[in-house]
Amino acid sequence: MPITRKKGPLYLQIKNIIKDRILHGEYPLGSLIPSEPQLEKEFQVSKMTIRNAIGELAQEGYVEKRSGVGTTVIRNTSFSKLSKGKRFTEILVEEGHIIQKKLLGSGIVVNEAGTLLHRLFGERCFRVERLYMLNGQPYIHYEHYLPSAIAPNAEAEGFEIRSLYDFLEENQIDLENFHDRFSVGAASADTGRLLGVAEGTPLLRRIRRSRDAEGRVVEYSIGHYNTELQDYIVNYDA
Incomplete structure (x- = not known):
């Protein structure tokens, strides 16, 4: 790297x-x-x-x-205040899996008036596209959208994000809560190609909205999971 x-x-x-x-x-x-x-x-x-x-x-x-x-x-779990957002991958790592991330692209995008992204972020937002590999096989395709103001250097040469939640912390964005919605989504041509499945294949789709202490949405993300490779896991502690 x-x-x-x-x-x-x-x-x-x-x-x-x-x-x-x-x-x-x-x-x-x-x-x-x-x-x-x-x-x-x-x-x-x-x-x-x-x-x-x-x-x-x-x-x-x-x-x-x-x-x-x-x-x-001697420790492989995060001390971060945002560790709840990473919990799923931590569970997989604890079970002995290896997770690798590939940054597919990032940059400022212009939001069309009337769209959800325009309502959430205004005329512009910052987009990050990533692919997660599970034991060397493509597993999750993520698209993250954030306020453009937190990435003023996004179009500069060599700009990259190693970890989304570390990036938010470094920019003093304090996430107060996450709201996840799950459904079944059909793989688009691009997502299918990245995950190695046919276009139209049913995939688990997770849509997340993360809000700060003032209730503002500071992350909107869409993830498609190839659950034929690995179930989505949630642990509930008593």
């Missing part, structure tokens, strides 16, 4: 990339993350940069570094 000084301190970018891999099962709980020399080679940075990144992860409670052993993953 490319990193550049234009995106902020290198060690923080590397920390976030490694944390993302931990949260999505690429580095499972109890496993060793790659050694410092391996990470230096992957990211083309100095030893000190890698050590600073690992130090941040250790302070946040995700890893533990032991002399002569290496760096072990």
Whole structure:
């Protein structure tokens, strides 16, 4: 994954990339993350940069570094205030699955008057399209829409989103609640191609509206899940 000084301190970018891999099962709980020399080679940075990144992860409670052993993953769930929005993938990771995310595209879009997006966000909004892979197979196709004001640099060269909810936190967007609606949706030609199913195939469709403390919608998303590959899971705690 490319990193550049234009995106902020290198060690923080590397920390976030490694944390993302931990949260999505690429580095499972109890496993060793790659050694410092391996990470230096992957990211083309100095030893000190890698050590600073690992130090941040250790302070946040995700890893533990032991002399002569290496760096072990000791936690694979998020401390984020928005962790409820990530819970489904955390459940899959806890069951031993590996989740990988692909950013398909992002940018500002113009909303046609009278449409739902126009009513929610006005003339413009910020769109993020992603594909989630489950154990190497395409599983979820997501389209997220957010207020354009939170992404003023969206059209700048090299702009990208690593984690949607981390991005919201970094922009001081405090999500108060999520409202999910589930239905069956037919795969469009594009969604079918991305998920490896025929156009028109019935898919689980989840529509989410996330609101801030003032009740404003700050995220509208549509997800199509290939539940032939994996059921959608919800855990209820007593």
